[in-house]
Every structure is written in structure tokens, then in C-alpha cells.
Amino acid sequence: MSLGITIRKIREQKGLLQKQVAADLGIGHTNYNKLENGNREPSVKELQLLARLFDMTVDQVLNYEGELPGEVTLEDKPEFERIKLINQLDEDDRSTVFKIIDTMLTKKKFKDFFNKNVAAL
Incomplete structure (x- = not known):
């Protein structure tokens, strides 16, 4: 999965709009759209900002496997x-x-x- 697709999936799972994320990154909507479509790679700074926005580490964003981990509770488990x-x-x-x-x-x-x-x- 390309980094752009990964970023899109995480953004969608977090319930964020492209224009919100673009504004948080300090880039235009068009530039952000290119990022998600794989027509441009994020800078290191943009990747760090994305990770912070998504409440993830850069490593978690780069190695994302398709689903955000949910909260684990032991209370109801056998x-x-x-x-x-x-x-x-x-x-x-x-x-x-x-x-x-x-x-x-x-x-x-x-x-x-x-x-x-x-x-x-």
C-alpha cells in the first residue's frame, strides 16, 4: 500500500476531512490531495505533523496495516x-x-x- 493511500485510510478512520488535514499541515488542499493520490511524497515535517494529528507515531503511520488498533481492556475477558x-x-x-x-x-x-x-x- 502506498504512503498516500495509507494516509487517506487513517484520515478517513479518524473522521477527518482533507481540508482539515491540509490546514493543520499548513499546505493547500490541492497539495494535500496530491499527497493522498501518490503524486507527491510528504516531507519529514509533514509526516511528523500527520503522525501527531493522527495521535500516532511516524513509525505507526509508515507501517500501518489497514486498521487502527482499538483500546484493549482485560476486564471483560476470560x-x-x-x-x-x-x-x-x-x-x-x-x-x-x-x-x-x-x-x-x-x-x-x-x-x-x-x-x-x-x-x-
Whole structure:
């Protein structure tokens, strides 16, 4: 997929009009139209502005695969799927998640221990 087509798809998925994006880039509508039609490549500055406007990174725009990622929520997912999603995180993020869980479980054990022993007094 050409970069122009990619930019058009992202713009459409974001619900933006060509004239809005052209104005944000500081270029005329005709120049922007050429960009989406593949008759002109965006400058580095224009690409950076597009990424910011689309709330994406330049890399995400350049490597776009046809659909914007949606928000991921674990709350409504079954346990096995939650673990699967956590395991998709990179090593540092996964480690952080498990440290948070460890801390919460330790806190719960102390709370349960305290409540049990205070009730026994």
C-alpha cells in the first residue's frame, strides 16, 4: 500500500476531512490531495505533523496495516485470555505488571492476616 493511500485510510478512520488535514499541515488542499493520490511524497515535517494529528507515531503511520488498533481492556475477558494478553507485553512491561500483582497479593495477605488476628483478640 502506498504512503498516500495509507494516509487517506487513517484520515478517513479518524473522521477527518482533507481540508482539515491540509490546514493543520499548513499546505493547500490541492497539495494535500496530491499527497493522498501518490503524486507527491510528504516531507519529514509533514509526516511528523500527520503522525501527531493522527495521535500516532511516524513509525505507526509508515507501517500501518489497514486498521487502527482499538483500546484493549482485560476486564471483560476470560482468565486465559487475560494471561495471553499480558504475555504479549515486552519483558519490562510484563515484569512491571507482575510486580504490581505481587504487591497487591501481599497487601491482601497482610490485610487478611491482620483481620483474622484482630478478630481473635
